[in-house]
Amino acid sequence: MDVVVNDVPQHPPVLVLTDGQRAYVNAQAAGTLRLHQRDAQCVNDEPYVLLNDLVDAVRVDEENLRLHLNASPERFQLTRITLRDAAGAVAPTFSVPSGFMDYAVVLGAQTGLALSGNVLVGGAAGRFSAQAALNVQAYPNVTLSGFTAEGAYDLPEQALRVRAGTVETSARLWGGAVPLYGVRVQSLDDVSGSTRKDQTVRGTLTRPSLVDVYDADGWLYTKRLPAGPYEIDGLQPHGAFGTLHVDVEDVLHTKTNFTQAYYAQPDMLRAGGWTYSASAGYTPKIDRWLAQGDVAYGVTPQWTVGAQAEATRDAALFGVVNRVAVGPAYVTLVGAGSRSWLGWGAYGQLSAQVSGKDWLALGEVHVRTPGFTRVDDDRARLSTLGLAPELGFSLASSMTVARGHNVGVSYAYTLATSGEGTGSLGVQYTYQPTNDFTLNLSATGLLTNRVKLALTSEYLFGGNSKVSTSTDGRGPRTLTRAATGTTAVAYGHDDVAQSFALANRGRYFDMNVNASASPTQTRGQVALKGGVTLDAQGVRFGRSTLGSFARVYVGYPNVALMLNGNLTPAATTDASGWAVLGPLQPYRTNTVRVRLNDLPLEAELNSSVLKFSAPYRGAVELRFETHVETGLVVTVLTPDGQAVPLGTLVTLNDDTFVVGDRGELYLSGPPAGTYTFTLTPPGRRRARSRRRCRRPAWSAPRSRSPAAPPDPPLLRKVPP
Numbered sequence: 001m002d003v004v005v006n007d008v009p010q011h012p013p014v015l016v017l018t019d020g021q022r023a024y025v026n027a028q029a030a031g032t033l034r035l036h037q038r039d040a041q042c043v044n045d046e047p048y049v050l051l052n053d054l055v056d057a058v059r060v061d062e063e064n065l066r067l068h069l070n071a072s073p074e075r076f077q078l079t080r081i082t083l084r085d086a087a088g089a090v091a092p093t094f095s096v097p098s099g100f101m102d103y104a105v106v107l108g109a110q111t112g113l114a115l116s117g118n119v120l121v122g123g124a125a126g127r128f129s130a131q132a133a134l135n136v137q138a139y140p141n142v143t144l145s146g147f148t149a150e151g152a153y154d155l156p157e158q159a160l161r162v163r164a165g166t167v168e169t170s171a172r173l174w175g176g177a178v179p180l181y182g183v184r185v186q187s188l189d190d191v192s193g194s195t196r197k198d199q200t201v202r203g204t205l206t207r208p209s210l211v212d213v214y215d216a217d218g219w220l221y222t223k224r225l226p227a228g229p230y231e232i233d234g235l236q237p238h239g240a241f242g243t244l245h246v247d248v249e250d251v252l253h254t255k256t257n258f259t260q261a262y263y264a265q266p267d268m269l270r271a272g273g274w275t276y277s278a279s280a281g282y283t284p285k286i287d288r289w290l291a292q293g294d295v296a297y298g299v300t301p302q303w304t305v306g307a308q309a310e311a312t313r314d315a316a317l318f319g320v321v322n323r324v325a326v327g328p329a330y331v332t333l334v335g336a337g338s339r340s341w342l343g344w345g346a347y348g349q350l351s352a353q354v355s356g357k358d359w360l361a362l363g364e365v366h367v368r369t370p371g372f373t374r375v376d377d378d379r380a381r382l383s384t385l386g387l388a389p390e391l392g393f394s395l396a397s398s399m400t401v402a403r404g405h406n407v408g409v410s411y412a413y414t415l416a417t418s419g420e421g422t423g424s425l426g427v428q429y430t431y432q433p434t435n436d437f438t439l440n441l442s443a444t445g446l447l448t449n450r451v452k453l454a455l456t457s458e459y460l461f462g463g464n465s466k467v468s469t470s471t472d473g474r475g476p477r478t479l480t481r482a483a484t485g486t487t488a489v490a491y492g493h494d495d496v497a498q499s500f501a502l503a504n505r506g507r508y509f510d511m512n513v514n515a516s517a518s519p520t521q522t523r524g525q526v527a528l529k530g531g532v533t534l535d536a537q538g539v540r541f542g543r544s545t546l547g548s549f550a551r552v553y554v555g556y557p558n559v560a561l562m563l564n565g566n567l568t569p570a571a572t573t574d575a576s577g578w579a580v581l582g583p584l585q586p587y588r589t590n591t592v593r594v595r596l597n598d599l600p601l602e603a604e605l606n607s608s609v610l611k612f613s614a615p616y617r618g619a620v621e622l623r624f625e626t627h628v629e630t631g632l633v634v635t636v637l638t639p640d641g642q643a644v645p646l647g648t649l650v651t652l653n654d655d656t657f658v659v660g661d662r663g664e665l666y667l668s669g670p671p672a673g674t675y676t677f678t679l680t681p682p683g684r685r686r687a688r689s690r691r692r693c694r695r696p697a698w699s700a701p702r703s704r705s706p707a708a709p710p711d712p713p714l715l716r717k718v719p720p
Contacts (some may be wrong), residue, residue, distance in 0.1 A: 101532045102544045108525035161186050169279040169292040170308070176374060178290060182281010187274075199235040199244065201260060204228065207250040214245050220565050222609075243358070268325055269298030288312045290375060302326065315340035315375040319347075329354045338372050345372025358400035365393040391415050398428075406430040410444075436460040464505040464569060471498050507572050508541050533580050533619070542571065542580035549582030550612070550620040552592060556603060560595040569595065584620070594624060602628050634665045636679065647682040 106112050167184040171177035201213055205227050213221040215237045223232075237244065244260045269275070274297040283290045289312065296306035302325045310317045319336030334349040351364040368390040394412035401407055406429070413423040426444035438458045445451035454472035461467070473496035499516040509530030516523055531544045533551070540551075552561060555577040560569035563581060570592075571579040584590050594608045606625040636644045636659055643663030650657045650665055659665050 102529070103531070104527060104529045104544075106525060106527045108523070167279060167281065169290070169310070170277045170294045178283060178292070179285065180279060180281035180283055180290065182279065184277065184279040186277035199237060199260075201232045201235065201244060201246055203230055203246070203248075203258075205230060205248070205250070207252065207254075209248050209250040212247040214247075214565070215243065220244070268301070268323060269296060269304045271298050271301050273298040283312075286312070286375075288314075296321075310375045312375045315373065317373075317375055328356065336372075338374070340371070340373050340375070342373055343371040345369050347372045360398045362396040363394070365391075367391050404431060404433045406432070460568070466501075466503045468501040468503070469499070471496070473497065505543065505568070507574070508543070510543055531580070531582075540574075540578065540580055543582070545580065545582035548584040548620070549580055550584060550590075550592065550622055552579045552581050553577055553621075553623045554579070554594060555624070555626045556599055559598040562593040562595065564591050565593075592622065599626075604628070634667060636663045636665055644679060645682055649680040649682075650677050651680070652677040 163184045163186075165181070167180050167182060168177040169180060169184070170186070205211075205225060207227050208224065209227075210224050211222070211230070211232070213232060213235060220235050220237065221232055235244070245257065246260065247255065247257045249255045274295065276293070276295040278291075278293040280291040281289070290310065291312075292308070292310045294306060294308035296304060298304050304323045306321045306323075308317075308319050308321075315338065317336060317338040319334060321335075322333045324331045324333075330353040332349075332351045334347075336347045338345045338347075346369045347366070349364065349366040351362070353363075354361050370389055392412070392414035394410065396408065396410035398406060398408040408426075408428040408430075410426040410428075411423070424445060426442065428440065428442040430441075431439040436459060440454075440456045442454045443451055444454075452472060454470065456470045457468070459467045497516070497518040499514070501515075502511075502513040504511045509528050512525075512527045512529075514525045514527075529544050531542055533540050533542065533545065533549060552571070552573075554561075554573050557573055557575045557577060559573045559577075559579075561571045561573070561579055561581055562568075563570035564585070571581045573579040581592060591609060591611050594605060596605075596608055599605070604627055606627075608624075610622055610624065612620055612622060636648070636650070638644060644659055646659065646661055648659040648663075650659060652667070657665055657667065
């Protein structure tokens with residue numbers, strides 16, 4: 001089946017998956033869409049797209065450029081999508097052969113140099129990217145502190161990542177990643193996606209309205225919608241939970257707003273989605289070779305299961321995990337068993353999370369039998385644990401008590417069968433009057449020990465800079481004098497630590513300045529991080545890409561670009577109008593938005609927002625279509641040289657304009673040429689005359705600056 005989407009061939013076609021029922025078409029998509037049914041999982045070779053279920057029918061909503069897929073629930077199937085141009089040829093892939101290198105130079109404590117390079121080659125049959133990372137520490141001696149080589153091969157049916165060097169085992173199922181000198185093979189988790197991340201907002205409009213959706217960290221959606229019911233899906237909030245704000249302004253400038261709580265669990269896979277990884281190598285921590293493997297599968301959108309196994313020469317562990325989402329509740333059940341030099345052991349854990357509009361509650365309980373151990377536990381640590389069974393639980397809650405004020409409380413307690421128990425209590429208060437300033441005060445500590453107080457602050461300024469401070473210290477301590485055996489309570493500055501950090505996001509690099517002072521040492525550090533990208537457009541210097549990146553063309557210098565709804569600019573165009581934007585979310589929806597205030601007054605954009613998808617460690621080229629908006633001021637006179645009356649209607653190309661004082665008429669954006677327009681005097685709607693006007697090849701661009709005060713209007717009596 002062929003569906004004509006839109007005819008804008010200047011842009012690469014991009015399709016992005018949002019869920020199992022709908023796929024969004026980029027507003028710049030071009031050509032004919034052809035659907036081919038396939039049974040294999042597909043990360044498509046032209047645009048990257050992922051659809052599940054058997055597609056029975058497709059219809060296109062021209063207004064929103066949205067594909068509505070009527071899916072059959074009988075069996076699970078993924079569909080391959082290929083975009084073709086008007087002549088039937090396959091549209092060129094939007095990912096281009098590219099390369100990049102990230103660098104970091106650190107001066108001060110732990111002075112060193114880090115380099116990370118990547119190259120992407122390939123075509124429709126598959127893409128291969130290779131990356132090498134090198135870390136050299138130059139203080140106090142020149143040493144090689146880390147080396148990693150990574151390759152990723154993207155096939156239409158699979159996306160695979162292989163890493164060698166300094167790697168870590170998976171921490172997906174229940175945490176606890178172990179550093180290795182070895183090899184790791186894994187599927188790209190971003191391909192499977194999460195059914196809990198995308199959010200939907202629904203409502204009904206009585207009039208055509210402008211709808212804005214945003215959360216506490218940035219803008220998510222804006223669009224002018226027609227009257228009637230609407231559904232905005234595919235929203236991706238920035239945090240794991242919070243509140244969506246929806247502002248509606250209709251054509252009569254009547255404003256309404258409402259809020260909607262959201263919760264997102266990225267560990268939940270979509271139905272039929274699965275991920276896996278396998279790692280093997282040498283672990284300096286325990287001086288042993290270690291192997292690990294894990295797999296996770298989405299049974300339903302609300303149920304994900306997984307398993308993980310680890311083994312060394314004298315220990316082994318196997319465990320399973322179940323994650324279930326029921327409304328606002330999210331429950332995780334973990335069961336594991338181990339065999340080591342301590343014998344057999346078992347571990348169980350049940351945790352739950354429940355969230356509301358302005359609150360979040362967490363709870364966890366676990367039990368450990370004698371002999372249970374992770375394979376990376378060394379014997380020194382196990383000797384401190386002992387062989388006694390253990391029962392522990394923890395509770396935590398967070399609640400917004402007023403706008404900008406958040407309070408949190410946590411409590412944890414662990415009890416061994418020997419009767420000894422330890423507990424800790426924590427209290428936290430956060431004050432955030434604006435998005436630019438955050439103040440946090442916390443108090444935590446063991447019930448049998450001193451309490452630790454911490455005060456942190458964060459302030460954003462200038463759009464690209466951030467200052468962070470931290471001060472913490474412990475309460476009174478008990479001292480025992482060995483000579484007399486007496487005890488005393490003492491206070492001292494030795495228990496106080498302070499830190500200061502300044503971060504600046506520049507056009508060509510990021511700079512971080514850190515300083516800290518503690519009872520044992522005082523240190524400072526300056527770090528510069530940047531990147532170099534290479535593709536068909538040449539070599540450009542910019543900020544670190546860390547992986548997938550986009551080359552974006554706006555056509556004007558010093559224009560800020562916002563990525564994925566963040567309010568802080570992610571990049572700024574250079575003198576040629578290009579910018580390097582990254583890092584991106586591979587195989588997921590990415591949104592880039594132009595800050596309109598940075599454009600010249602005469603510049604107009606066809607669209608200020610683009611949605612796109614990017615391959616892993618690959619480049620995407622995007623262009624914002626711009627044009628110069630021109631204007632023409634015409635003085636309309638009668639045959640005897642008099643200005644036509646105020647309020648005269650002028651019809652040009654089916655558009656109607658109103659003549660102002662002194663016969664002046666403003667025409668917005670006409671191209672060069674000769675025009676014939678019709679005049680209708682006020683009060684004489686049927687009496688018309690025709691005038692000709694010629695617009696030269698260039699006229700002064702339209703200005704939005706305040707005009708000079710006009711001359712007093714000339715009042716003339718108009719005969720009836």
